[in-house]
Amino acid sequence: MDALWRAPTLRPKIPRSPMPTSQDEFYRGLERAGAALSRARGGPAERAAAVHDAIADLLRDTDAHERLACRSGCAHCCHFPVGVTFAEAVRIADAIRGDDALRERVLADADATGDAAWHQLVGRACPLLRDGACQRYPQRPMPCRALGSLDEAACSASLTANADVPRDEAAWWRGLGAAQALDEGHGRRELRSAVAALLRAARGEQAAAFARSRAVPQP
Numbered sequence: 001m002d003a004l005w006r007a008p009t010l011r012p013k014i015p016r017s018p019m020p021t022s023q024d025e026f027y028r029g030l031e032r033a034g035a036a037l038s039r040a041r042g043g044p045a046e047r048a049a050a051v052h053d054a055i056a057d058l059l060r061d062t063d064a065h066e067r068l069a070c071r072s073g074c075a076h077c078c079h080f081p082v083g084v085t086f087a088e089a090v091r092i093a094d095a096i097r098g099d100d101a102l103r104e105r106v107l108a109d110a111d112a113t114g115d116a117a118w119h120q121l122v123g124r125a126c127p128l129l130r131d132g133a134c135q136r137y138p139q140r141p142m143p144c145r146a147l148g149s150l151d152e153a154a155c156s157a158s159l160t161a162n163a164d165v166p167r168d169e170a171a172w173w174r175g176l177g178a179a180q181a182l183d184e185g186h187g188r189r190e191l192r193s194a195v196a197a198l199l200r201a202a203r204g205e206q207a208a209a210f211a212r213s214r215a216v217p218q219p
C-alpha cells in the first residue's frame with residue numbers, strides 16, 4: 001500500500017487551468033484536514049481523530065465509491081506495510097495500551113521485523129489484523145481509509161507480483177492531502193515500528209521515539 005503513499009512534490013500555488021485532477025483532489029483533502037486541525041483541541045490522538053472524522057464524508061463522496069470492491073473480511077491490503085503520521089501512531093498506541101494481548105502482539109511483531117527492509121514487509125500481516133478484521137478499525141490510519149480498491153482480484157495478485165490495482169483515485173488523493181496536513185513536520189513511519197516505539201516510550205519522549213522508528217522510503 002505504501003509504495004505509493006507519499007505526498008506528491010506539489011507546492012501551494014495558484015493553479016493553472018485546468019488543474020490536474022490529482023492535484024485538485026489532493027488540495028481538497030489538505031484543506032479539509034487543515035480546517036479540522038485549526039479547530040481541534042487536545043493532543044496528537046485527538047488531532048488525528050479530528051482529521052479522520054473530517055475527511056470521512058469526502059472519502060465517500062466520489063464517483064467511484066459505489067464500485068468499491070472493499071468489504072468486511074477482505075484484508076489483502078493489510079498485508080502491506082502502512083505509513084502513519086505521528087498523530088495517528090499516538091492514536092493507535094493509546095487505543096491498544098490497555099489491551100495486553102494486542103499490545104504484546106504489536107511489540108512482538110515489531111521485534112521480529114526490526115531489521116527488515118520496507119519491501120520485506122510486503123506479504124506480512126499487520127499486527128492489528130486478527131481473524132481477518134482490523135482490531136482497531138475506528139483508529140486506522142489514513143492509508144487504510146483512503147485506499148479504495150475497485151478490484152479485489154488485483155489486490156490479491158499484487159501481494160505476489162507487480163499488479164496495478166485500480167482504485168478510487170479521488171479518495172486516494174484526498175487522503176494523501178489529509179495525511180500531508182496531519183504530518184505536522186513529523187514525517188511518516190511504518191505502523192508496527194512506530195506504534196511499538198510509542199508503547200515503549202515515556203510520554204515526553206514519544207516524538208523522538210517516533211522519529212527513530214522505520215521511515216517510509218522516499219523516491
Ligand code: SF4
Pocket residue numbers: 077078079082126127128129133134135136137140141144
Ligand atoms: S491498521 Fe487495520 S486496516 Fe490498516 S493495515 Fe492494519 S489491520 Fe489493516
